[in-house]
Amino acid sequence: MTAFPAGGPELPQRRNLVTEIPGPASRELTARRAGAVARGVSSVLPVYVTAAGGGVLVDADGNSLIDFGSGIAVTSVGNAAPRVASRVAAQAAAFTHTCFMVAPYEGYVEVCESLNRLTPGTHEKRSALFNSGAEAVENAIKIARYATGRSAVVAFDHAYHGRTNLTMALTAKNMPYKQGFGPFAAEIYRVPMAYPLRWPDGPDACRAEALGVVKSLIHAQVGESNVAAVIIEPIQGEGGFIVPPEGFLAGLAAFCADNGIVFIADEIQSGFCRTGDWFACSHEGVVPDLITTGKAIAGGLPLAGVTGRASLMDAVHPGGLGGTYGGNPVACAAALGAIETMSAEDLAGRARRIGDVMLPRLRKLAGHFPVIADVRGRGAMIAVELTHPGTLEPDAAATAAVASACHKAGLAVLTCGTFGNVLRFLPPLVIGEDLLEEGLGILEDAFGTL
Ligand code: PLZ
Numbered sequence: 497m498t499a500f501p502a503g504g505p506e507l508p509q510r511r512n513l514v515t516e517i518p519g520p521a522s523r524e525l526t527a528r529r530a531g532a533v534a535r536g537v538s539s540v541l542p543v544y545v546t547a548a549g550g551g552v553l554v555d556a557d558g559n560s561l562i563d564f565g566s567g568i569a570v571t572s573v574g575n576a577a578p579r580v581a582s583r584v585a586a587q588a589a590a591f592t593h594t595c596f597m598v599a600p601y602e603g604y605v606e607v608c609e610s611l612n613r614l615t616p617g618t619h620e621k622r623s624a625l626f627n628s629g630a631e632a633v634e635n636a637i638k639i640a641r642y643a644t645g646r647s648a649v650v651a652f653d654h655a656y657h658g659r660t661n662l663t664m665a666l667t668a669k670n671m672p673y674k675q676g677f678g679p680f681a682a683e684i685y686r687v688p689m690a691y692p693l694r695w696p697d698g699p700d701a702c703r704a705e706a707l708g709v710v711k712s713l714i715h716a717q718v719g720e721s722n723v724a725a726v727i728i729e730p731i732q733g734e735g736g737f738i739v740p741p742e743g744f745l746a747g748l749a750a751f752c753a754d755n756g757i758v759f760i761a762d763e764i765q766s767g768f769c770r771t772g773d774w775f776a777c778s779h780e781g782v783v784p785d786l787i788t789t790g791k792a793i794a795g796g797l798p799l800a801g802v803t804g805r806a807s808l809m810d811a812v813h814p815g816g817l818g819g820t821y822g823g824n825p826v827a828c829a830a831a832l833g834a835i836e837t838m839s840a841e842d843l844a845g846r847a848r849r850i851g852d853v854m855l856p857r858l859r860k861l862a863g864h865f866p867v868i869a870d871v872r873g874r875g876a877m878i879a880v881e882l883t884h885p886g887t888l889e890p891d892a893a894a895t896a897a898v899a900s901a902c903h904k905a906g907l908a909v910l911t912c913g914t915f916g917n918v919l920r921f922l923p924p925l926v927i928g929e930d931l932l933e934e935g936l937g938i939l940e941d942a943f944g945t946l
Pocket of ligand 1 (some may be wrong): 519568627628629631656657762765791
């Protein structure tokens with residue numbers, strides 16, 4: 497077994513490149529991987545990690561990279577965060593698994609109590625725990641269908657909800673998520689997303705028209721009384737960090753309430769302090785009927801949840817929900833450590849501060865580089881969209897080139913977007929401000945190489 501250096505916040509918080517990226521040890525692992533790992537599973541960064549903490553990733557060659565990805569919005573509390581690592585160690589030493597459906601334990605109950613308390617709305621709630629975001633989304637749909645007795649589900653253009661069969665059907669983008677993997681689940685209907693930059697007549701028209709278009713399409717093509725659920729990411733993640741105009745989510749929630757439709761907010765990427773509040777819905781006071789959570793909930797251990805109105809959640813018969821590992825005790829211990837960290841360190845406030853540092857610098861950058869068509873996001877969920885200057889034609893090549901230049905310079909950034917032309921920034925919320933500024937400097941230099 498390989499010995500790993502210690503990670504966590506004690507790791508020196510600096511970028512330090514001692515080889516080219518990737519270095520020889522990472523290149524050797526890439527060669528080894530080709531003979532062992534299915535090529536359908538790919539990686540963004542060309543380096544192999546041996547330790548991580550705060551805002552840095554350390555690779556097998558001893559390089560320290562700045563982390564602007566948090567493993568796709570997961571390590572918001574920092575990697576190997578002390579409260580997570582210590583609770584995980586204690587739980588792993590006590591017992592690692594019993595299966596909550598066989599012999600239950602307190603940690604599961606406590607995570608559900610936390611979810612019920614922290615998610616939007618003061619109504620009576622219940623929660624259930626699962627292993628992955630996709631599994632949580634699947635279960636939210638199961639619950640909505642059971643509780644309403646209806647089958648249709650409405651999802652949005654640019655949506656991402658997972659890679660299982662039902663969630664592939666909900667996910668909008670074909671490559672790489674769906675190509676060749678059909679047939680897909682039935683009774684999924686897609687409506688346009690309120691995407692200000694790409695709305696036919698621009699952002700003002702988007703604000704004025706989007707909700708009406710969605711409502712009339714549901715009425716004409718599905719029929720309100722057939723719809724079990726409308727599912728939406730309050731800020732879309734994989735689809736391009738798309739922020740709908742103020743009022744769209746609230747209007748959608750009201751439409752659902754008027755028609756007996758379950759309004760599901762998928763906050764798997766946007767939740768747990770990422771956007772500067774516990775949940776993105778809270779910015780507009782939107783209260784979903786069901787909310788799916790995952791990713792940052794457990795500081796890096798696999799855990800996801802569905803939380804919602806007790807009347808919906810408790811509609812399902814005993815035994816109707818579950819799974820061998822759902823709410824595993826070690827993952828629950830991690831979640832309790834992560835939630836404690838978010839509260840104790842006011843990570844929602846940190847996310848707002850990160851946005852306040854990043855947005856002005858990115859807007860300035862957009863002034864210098866007309867390839868940047870849009871700067872958007874909230875809190876520490878920020879992105880820039882790249883197009884051929886003066887047009888809306890996506891520039892995926894420039895996006896990939898900037899990302900690659902960042903990686904070579906020791907900054908881990910991710911891309912996203914239906915058209916592959918969005919650079920997204922999801923730093924750990926505990927990242928130091930020096931590192932944040934340094935990362936932005938690397939990004940600026942990367943645009944200079946275009
Ligand atoms: N809902 C809103 O963002 C996961 C996907 C990475 P799982 N997003 C990262 C990839 O390419 O597989 C996500 C999400 C939203 C659901 C999911 C699914 O969560 O934990 O990956 O299943």
